[in-house]
Amino acid sequence: KTKIRNREEGYWRLSKLSVPAHKDPGKDFIGVSLPLLEAIAKILKFPVAPMLPEEAFTVVRKSFDARKVLKEPAFVYTVDMDVKKLLHLEPRTWDFISYLEPKLGFVEYREDENALTDLVDILDKGKVKIDGSNPSNGFTYSEKRPRVAVVGSGPSGLFAALVLGEIGADVTLIERGQPVEQRGRDIGALVVRKILSSESNFCFGEGGAGTWSDGKLVTRIGRNSDSVQAVLKTLAQFGAPPNILVDGKPHLGTDKLVPLLRNFRHYLLDLGVDIKFNTRLDNLVVENGQVKGVVVSNAKNEPGCNSDQEKLLFDAVVLAVGHSARDVYSMLLQHNIEMVPKNFAVGLRIEHPQELINSIQYSELANEVQAGRGRIPVADYKVAKYVGGDKFNTESSFESGVENRSCYSFCMCPGGQVVLTSTNPSELCINGMSFSRRASKWANSALVVTVSSDEFDSFRSHGPLAGVEFQREFERRAAEMGGGNFVVPAQRVTDFLAETLSGTSLPASSYRLGVKASRLHNLFPAHITKALQCSIEMFDKELPGFITTDALLHGVETRTSSPVQISRQADTCESTSLKGLYPIGEGAGYAGGIVSAAVDGMFCGFALAKELSLYRGDV
Ligand code: FAD
Incomplete structure (x- = not known):
């Protein structure tokens, strides 16, 4: 519980104020709407929401929460309440605010108006x-x-x-x-x-x-x-x-x-x-x-x-x-x-139709995304799993023999496109970008596994730059697999798991310089491929539909961090x-x-x- 001091001069921070998505004016609105006042009134136990003065509240955070555990997706707000402005209310209406004081577990007091320092x-x-x-x-x-x-x-x-x-x-x-x-x-x-x-x-x-x-x-x-x-x-x-x-x-x-x-x-x-x-x-x-x-x-x-x-x-x-x-x-x-x-992570970039990710994440509400124009933000995802090492963890059929490591999605770009981040034509690496509306029909994200410096042993002669050579090795392999001219090697995620070459009719890709059906399962050493396969199976349990013939893996994502x-x-x-x-x-x-x-x-x-x-x- 946060202790309240000097209440009259300060601000109270109200967090976790939930406004059901169907009532909220939408992702771009950062003012104080009536449904938000209702949420505030509820938490303050204030009887008449419209009587709360809007100007006493400032939205400091607004997030969209579509987790399946919720009854309904909601916008979740954090709001600063200016107590001085509230005190302009009729004294009688204010009375019950003091009644709140002993119950303020949900309120965090901010003493300094200028805490957000310029x-x-x-x-x-x-x-x-x-x-x-x-x-x-x-x-x-x-x-x-x-x-x-x-x-x-x-x-x-x-x-x-x-x-x-x-x-x-x-x-x-x-x-x-x-x-x-x-x-x-x-x-x-x-x-x-x-x-x-x-x-x-x-x-x-x-x-x-x-x-x-x-x-x-x-x-x-x-x-x-x-x-x-x-x-x-x-x-x-x-x-x-x-x-x-x-x-x-x-x-x-x-x-x-x-x-x-x-x-x-x-x-x-x-x-x-x-x-x-x-x-x-x-x-x-x-x-x-x-x-x-x-x-x-x-x-x-x-x-x-x-x-x-x-x-x-x-x-x-x-x-x-x-x-x-x-x-x-x-x-x-x-x-x-x-x-x-230093440790970093390598892997592949997966691309799905954005509509599929919207419907996995939002169910019926997916219709309201409207390519970034709607009230609901274009859906993203973030997945992370620790694979290997736990004999009871049998979530994936690839689990046996997988070495301990973290696998996670990285730099997910909803409504974006896959782009070439090579600085040299003989090395091929990719990443993702988007425009502000995130309106493209694709959702891409890197799926990467951690690699530690003891795995760069074969590049030991490069001293502290062994990791750089490790990255280079896979960027060169990717360029070769693509056949040059910045063509990216690609494989359906289903074929990556089955370790078969995808047919030539690959799903459409947002990558503009061309993709070529390739054996991406042979690009990395077997232990990295296995960890990727294992984690992809686990991600599908969290996001059912993640594994689909419409999802295309692109190679190679090496520059996740230094x-x-x-x-x-x-x-x-x-x-x-x-x-x-x-x-x-x-x-x-x-x-x-x-x-x-x-x-x-x-x-x-x-x-x-x-x-x-x-x-x-x-x-
Ligand atoms: P950099 O941004 O890499 O800047 C280094 C600068 O130094 C460059 O301008 C380069 O030209 C210059 N330079 C290099 N060598 C020399 C030299 N010898 N002489 C003179 N100048 C030199 N991060 C996010 O947080 N969100 C995202 O959505 C995101 N998306 C990304 C998408 C792409 C396609 C890429 C490539 C990266 C993305 N990142 C994202 C990562 C983010 O861009 C980096 O973490 C961040 O830019 C690092 O900042 P920096 O200043 O350390 O280095």
Whole structure:
């Protein structure tokens, strides 16, 4: 039970308020509807719901719950109640609120109205004044501001650049890919004409890997933490729909991400950040165990081609290059930067008709989805099983002999499409993206199993990069199985379980560059295939109909998270082996997903600003 203090001045948080789906105005409405007031009135034991003043309530979270255990699918709300505003009610009507006080197990009291801290607030509290002047924010800085390179403009790099730029560092943002406008054209050329630009594609370019994505903003690092809220609020400042602050499963979609990134770029430019697109980090300038700068080149040059290279000097280098920058990992290895292999997951991407997933999840309510236009969100799913190791666990006929490991769905894209995330034509890997309405007729998701570093034994000669070679091996096999030209090997899920080649008439796929019937059951080592088969059988028990001849598996999903971690100090984010280097985000092994990468970038921005004596606040 949460103790209530200072009630008159505060807020009460009411959670788990359930509004039946048929009464709710729908997924896009984040105001206070009468059915929600009724749910609030019920929990408060207030007799006349319409008498509750709407303005006293703010929706802070809205999720859709269609679990089969419920009598009826419902929208579930968390609401903040402003007690001061409620006190404007007639005193008599208010009386019974005090009667509630002893029974407040369901209420959480929030003392501070501003608990959802703005990034700008945090910045303003800790900024240090130095001499000189900066017209953009009224703060004063010395002529000689510390020079910081942020390499990579994915979520981690962008947020690090934002914090450092705001606090007063002289920031240069270095990005090998193109700004979103040109990147869009390069991706178009890939999807339509099969031309892969090695530097501007689904992984590389402004906004990083998550730009042409589903833009899911869910994270496992605590939805309500101040840092996650600061990231979401910043995204909303740059044009994300305000629903993301409330939605239980917020997502943006590519069409919303692209203009948002353009706004982000203009804000950084106004702050004085120097943004260099089409500029690839090729090397670090190191003197006496300290980074002194970077060597960059026009990204159109082949890696290793020294013409056009330029040396730029900096006081610190933030490395935010994502986990597809394998050339950067190799370069770090040459400098003996401390890196350790890390567990990750590999598997295949499954695609079902979206209508099937809607009906598995929602039954009759599925009709109300209407390709993202309806009141009910397009259905998703999340499944996870631990296979092997339990002799009583006989849920799957593939169970016997399966080694212990976790199998789970990953990066599920409702109403989306399967896309090519290779950065090199001889290696083939895929992922999923969607647009904001999630209106496509397909639902795709990776099905992956964990692999640990002791499985990379045959690649031991690559040292800490053994996991990278392990990924590469299966990406090459997938490219060979597909027969080249970015054609993806595919197999009906039923045939994958039966270990037979699917006939040539495969179900239609959203993947635009072509699919070829292949023996995906031979792609991974037998123990990984078995674990996948075993978990798919179990997933079908949870989502009956998951195994169907209409479901198509695509190969191969290898880049679920970084296969390596670049060791760094916990408090400062500085590399443990090279002074002045700050490895951050997914590529460094400290984040997985858009929001956690952004949070890591923000955290590192503050930590580095502190190291550079620009910031005195808390990190
Ligand atoms: P990245 O976003 O990978 O950014 C790294 C940047 O560094 C890139 O822009 C790259 O061009 C640049 N770079 C690399 N090497 C160099 C160099 N040598 N010189 C200069 N620049 C360099 N996550 C979610 O949370 N939700 C989703 O819905 C989602 N969908 C995804 C869909 C797809 C298709 C993909 C590929 C990923 C998806 N992800 C999703 C994962 C998410 O994109 C990443 O977790 C996140 O982008 C990691 O952020 P980051 O800043 O660490 O690295």
